[in-house]
Amino acid sequence: MVTDEDVQRFISAIKMVSTYNFTDYSERSFKRRIEKLLVDNHMDINQLSLKMSKDKDFLEKIVRDITVNTTELFRDPEMWITLKYQILPKLKKNKSIFIWHAGCSSGQEIYSMLILLNELGMLEQAKVFATDINSEMLESSKKATYKYRFNLGYLDNFDKVIRENPYNFEEKIDVPYEKYFDIDKVKDTITMKKFLREKAVFRKHDLVNDGNIFYSKFDLILCRNVIIYFNNKLQNHVIDLFSNSLYRDGFLILGAHESILGPVANSFDRTKGFYRKKQF
């Protein structure tokens, strides 16, 4: 059984040997993931701390496991339909469109975005940046090879967003999967096409410590199901960063059950499904 003191010792141990700071993570779920780490590694907190201090690769592995990396292609189709019909058309006239995926995990959200941009004829003008706290996740994102069977259910999401028109059920848009990814049923893999893989710029970035590391502001920031792992204080800090990194009128998309609770909410107009930075 992990006590609250153990959690504090774990956080201190990581802080001693790296820049990672988990002080302001949501307590209940963080504690549970530490419990799971100890069981999976057959170690107690002291052994874990000692090994992290000596072995950088092990530390990175622990950070990968302590952060949550659930993602899927076109996760929450309603959100993608909002992007397709309400948000992206408003950006189409721009010469360049700057997009930041903050906390991109294994990358499915980036490729969903690139596919949608391509279908809307907006891929050329888009500059897509993706960041994650964990280097292993960034490598997975770049590689863009996923388990086929596991992702099979998500091809439904592809159909809903790309092939169907929610405003006209008669209309079916014929877009073959092979246009965007190769499916290998024997190897059980689905791999994104090269022209998609080469499009995004990937950088390591820690929302706790780092500011806007790109030499640009953004028209659209997506950060979905990331700030649920942060307490109110850290959430405010991160939303502040996003607010400062957005152009006026820029769009911010959070997870389906995330919202801006702090004072920085005043900088945004809220519409169902997204936030938009105010003009003033």
Next chain:
Amino acid sequence: MDYKAVIIGGSAGSFQVVTKIIASLPSNYPLPVILCLHRLKHVRSGFVEALSIKSQMPIVEPNDKDAIKTGKIYLAPANYHLYVELGNKFSLSTEDSVNHSRPSIDLSFFSAAYNYKKKLVGIILSGANKDGALGLKSVKDSGGLTIVQDPNECQVPTMTLASMNATNVDHVFSTKRIVDFLLSLA
């Protein structure tokens, strides 16, 4: 005993029971009621509406870090785990399924037991797996009150029997007696 919250877990065969329970609670019910129910992965909308038809209390799927208030029924959103954090608010997580479930009843019950200690009423209803059994045990171990729906009445008794195996539950009640008990707290 003055309780601070009621938490209810249910799975297969619990929908009608939950509907009956919440239909009987008055709009000014003095406790928050937290529902953690298994549902189909892709049935994301419509569930709140279906439950709301009969309910006099407002039913909401909470957002992350929402404060927990009396007089409301909170339903764990599809595909998220729902935790109760210290300071009487919710947090959400998309970590892996626990007991093949997200939301997991165990996780919600563990965190609620930790926050409310003896001021929590935990109720397990009909269900086809064991998720919730260890959660109810944690409510009991923290001094809270534990109730299971009578297995003879359950459409699928696996979850209630597993709970009774895991801990010495305080009450085995029919749906009607669960309702009467909850009303007696008002």
